[in-house]
Amino acid sequence: MSTIASGPGAAGAPTDPSDVPGGGRGRGGVVWSVLRSRPQAAIGGTVLVLTILVAVFAPLLAPYGPREKVGPPFAPPSSAYPLGLDDGGVDMLSLIIYGSRVSLVVGFAAAAVAMLIGGSVGILAGYFGGKTDITLMRVTDYFLVIPDVPLMIVIAAIWGRSLTNIIIIIGVIYWTGTARIIRAQVKSVRERVYVRRAQALGASDSRIIFRHVLPQVAPLLVANTVLTVAVAIFAETALAFLGLGDPSLISWGRLIENAFVSNAITVDAWWAIAPPGIAVAVVILACTMLGTAIEDALNPRLRVGHLSVRRFRLRPLPAKDPQ
């Protein structure tokens, strides 16, 4: 990203007010500078990286195997197995650690699919405008209105339950938000002076898109993809809960489903239900914090609040008493 940004297009950038954070270091640096300046982004990023490490080194970290029966069904938490056992007598902690693999793969792969579709549609619609724009946005609008989870359920029920299918289904459904946001951004980038200049100099559309437009919208695309990861993981748990997950794989969604189906509730085995949900919530929270922090940084308007005492020193009233 930074190599593209250091090209001739970047020369016109410093006068550009939109890329405020990390402006001097190329737009690839935006993500990095956001991470450093915003604690919520740093926390989200760290949690995400840690989870990825856990997934990669799962066999080293997990105390037992993911299918190894180590005790009686629904044995409560003890020193040997800190999160207790599930209905098959398998260690919950090991299941959570192994389950992170499928959940993260689904999350990131589906988000990548969504980024590819949404990014392309957004850039094409925003850059070319006119009929292309109208057609693509109509399609996006229809997809936005059709409820996503029922559509996913229907497709998954018909296609069959495999990991690839689930990734494609989730990716194909969640590109609409990305497309709209990217389109809006591209529309404004297209009108900027340096893009006009490149056009006047006879640069081809593809050159302008890849060298001038894409680097400008890249941070936004990254932010949006991070947010889509959260949505995709959420969608995976929903599909798995409805019995549409890949039956041969362990994911957090399937652990919740398994606890529900095996009646963990009637025997009060909260330890079989709580951990996978908390794991999902932590990862979704991390993605949301990181994604929104980058988005916030890209939207400088939000930084001024005319009501806030601290940021805008016009108000003589004390903060305690609004009346």
Place this chain on the structure above:
Amino acid sequence: MRGADYFLKRTLFALVTVFVAITLNFIIFRATPGDAVTGLRCQFCTVEFKDQLRAELGLDKSKWEQYVIYLQSLAEGDMGRSFVTREPVVDELIDPLLNTLPMIALGTAFSIVFGILSGVVAAWRRGTFLDWGNLSFSLLFYSLPTQWLGLMLLIVFAGTLPASGIADPFLAFTDPSWWDTFVDRLEHMILPAATIGIVLYGEYALIVRSSLMEALSEDYVLTARAKGLRNWAIVWRHAFRASLLPVATLIALSLGYLVAGAILVEAVFSYPGIGLVTYDAVTERDYPVLQGAFLILTLSVVFANYLADLLYFKLDPRVAE
């Protein structure tokens, strides 16, 4: 005049979306490689039975013929028969839909009221501990998987509130007054509605907060301050009104989530609504019912979005331009 134009445009869009949904429904179920019968798994599914079923469903005709027949029967309100109960799909769907609506309405009302209150407080007290706490809570609730939250509520409130179904099966024998029936229904509704309400609350609070914060950074807020207006007047009369617009759009868009939430929550609490029908249809691979449920859910969302569009015009006539 502009209003009539806008109204016409939105109506047309809603109608086309319905048509797209109906066609999509057809494509997914009939035009995929293999058909609904190929994937059917049951004890008595012999080749003859499958062929007979295909003939009955019209699957032996060409795709175009099938499409026309599908549209015709749909226009007559015929969605085929359930594979499992052999009853008409429409009959299987109407009662559950009526069961779902009050439950969802209760959950949504809860989340809109608390979401707006909490979002306004957070934006108003931006950067303070109150904002931080509000934000953390909303983010946390927003991150919880719906079905998981339902299961946790089920564990916590086991014994205090009814855990499944829509009514106490023994109540009917005691000749209950309408009030008893009402209370019983409400009790069965509380947990599923609360689950949906809590998750949506987080989302709405976040939306209201950021939307109001954006409105508070506008110049007219500065003008209002310069005029010496009180803070509550600035927030409620000026900024909040303006921020309602994006909130209305986003609430309309989250209606799709509401449908997803209903499916998950009703599966958890065995609440006999359209979500449970969908869940059962998925587990039993009852394609006609699944297809019908998908269509009904999509139509409800399209209709609700259409209403939101009209409301949007009421809130801000400028959208027609």
